Structures are given as structure tokens and as C-alpha cells.
Amino acid sequence: MRRLIIGMTGSTGAIFGVRMLEALKGSEVETHLIVSKWAQRTLEHETRYTVEDVRSLASVVHSPGDMGAEISSGSFKTDGMAVMPCSVHTLAGIANGYGEHLVHRAADVVLKERRRLVLVVRETPLSEVHLENMLKLARMGVTIVPPVPAFYNHPQTVDDIVNHIVARVLDQFDLPAPFAKRWDGHLHTATKIATVPPSPSPAAKSGT
DSSP: OOOEEEEOSSSSHHHHHHHHHHHTTTTEEEEEEEEEEEHHHHHHOOOOHHHHHHTTSSSSETTTTTTTTTTSSTTSOOOOOEEEEEHHHHHHHHHHTTSSSSHHHHHHHHHHOOEEEEEEEOOOOOOOHHHHHHHHHTTOOEEEOOOOOOOOOOOOSSSHHHHHHHHHHHHHHOOOOOOOOOOOOOOOOHHHHOOOOOOHHHHHHHHH
């Protein structure tokens, strides 16, 4: 069985973590969930889900303060970890090896064991400090996935945008994302949208 750690932190975008858990529910993947204190607040503010609703989607739930959890040790094998959403506070903690809570510690373990770590960093605009932390982690092999919407797939709802981002994260772990609308190499209606009718000639305007 495959194992994946899902960390949810206090940035806006709690739905990304929820949708990831929904996508993996009932699959071959054993999910280990950590929801930080501020992620719980954000979840209840932004979505219709309760904390208990989200916990019920995971295979195993860990308290953010449980630094003795199995995922805090490299001897507990996993396929990696996705932090979604990832606050810039969490980004800084991971980049600088600061283990304030279990999300930080689990990410630190994934880094030292050379496993896959994906951070869905949700902040805008980005300061020089944010960018430096992302660059530092990217050089360590971490995948930074900003939740930037794609428009080539013509999203109709917010859910379409969320699904696209979650699909890109699933791709990083070679996990199926059957709901993904992928680029097929054709512009379709994009060409029509970009077409501008020619302006009438001066002669046509004057009626000559």
C-alpha cells in the first residue's frame, strides 16, 4: 500500500487539501492527515466542511502537536507529502528546518529521506523572502505548485479550477486524476476568441 502525508496549514485555499483527500478516498493510498490550528479556522470560514468532515476523509489523522507520531520518523516509509494549502509561515519553517509543529517535522523528514515534497504555496504578492524560501527549497528538490488557474480548459466553476490544481499535485506522485482536463495540443475556441475582425478601410467609411 502507498502512503501519502497531507498537511493543511492556515493559508486561504483549504479546499485544495479537502479535494485532495476526496480524490484519494477509497484508493490504494493510505493518507496521513495533519490539520494545523489555523487551518481548522480557515476551513470552517471558507468551506461548508467541518473539521470532523475532513478528518473522516483520511486513513489516519495526526494532531499537529504530536511530535512523536510515526510520520515524524524517517523509519516510517511514505511516498512523500503534499502541503496544501501551504502558508508562507510553513514555507519558511520548512525552508529553514524549524520544527514548530508536526507539519514542519513531517516535511523535514520527507526532505532528509529524499522523498517527494509538494508545497501548494498560497500567497500574493510574493515578497523577496517568500521567493528566496521557494528557491531554496526548489534547489533541494521540493516541487512548488502555486495554485494558478489554467484557462485553456475553459473552467466553468471554482470547482473546475480546484480540480485542475489537485490534478497537478496528483501528477507529482504518479497518482490517477480522472477528473483532469488536460491540454490536447489544439486551440479550439481560443483561436476564435483571439480573432479580431478587420477595421473598415477609409474608403468604406467615406462610402466611396
